[in-house]
Amino acid sequence: MSSQDPFDSALDLLRRLSPKNITNNLSTLVALSPELTEDLLSAIDVPLQISRCKKTGRDYLLCDYNRDSDSYRSPWSNEFDPPLEDGTVPSDRVRQLEIRANEAFDVYRELYYEGGVSSVYFWNLDDGFAGVVLFKKSVEGAAGVKGTWDSIHVFEAVDRARIAHYKLTSTVILNLVSESGSLGELDLSGNMTRQTEQDLTVENDDSHIPNIGRLVEEMELKMRNLLQEVYFGKAKDIVGDLRSVGSLSEAQKERSVHAEMISKMAGGSK
Known part of the structure; x- marks a missing residue:
């Protein structure tokens, strides 16, 4: 064997x-x-870690796509920490795209997440370029309620005549924890991955940023709705099957009305 x-x-x-x-x-x-x-x-895919750029003082996210050996490249300064003399960096053209993408998705992060950290990393391909768009948001509420959302969007952009072919693979990692002395501990964790491919018009290099932004925005909204159905909808169904939210008297009244209707229907059919 x-x-x-x-x-x-x-x-x-x-x-x-x-x-x-x-x-x-x-x-x-x-x-x-x-x-x-x-x-x-x-x-x-693992939950993203946060580091701070020593040159700019801005936070950025660590992942396998900005790692070279044991060092990580900051999207803000394009420098590695710890310093790395021969670290892999994008070409000048792709680096300029990376800078504009970080600025655009920083605005997106503030609008949709109202906080958190975002980072974008690009690298060269023979027939175009590729990249990853990252978001991380953590919250901590009262009564031991904690939550973490990590989004990882990896894409390829293949250049063609006035058109670019985009392939996007998105993963969302969700972790929800609630600890209460009266209710105990609730831990809801998991991840979801989805893919999409589209051909979009490209006038020049600047067109790539809104194209990628549109793909990421549509995918995040779709996955958020799916997670809401899978996590909360299913959990609500299970809890509803285990324990009714209505009172006993209301349940008995509903059963009596239901039995009376069945009786009348049966009597009318004779």
């Missing part, structure tokens, strides 16, 4: 463990199998 591939085994194990602990579980697997480090880090 042939043995299973170690990488497939690692992915299979991570799918069966709690998504809340994905970062720690991934670190443990990397420590156990260092040869799988690059493959696992590029294949598994």
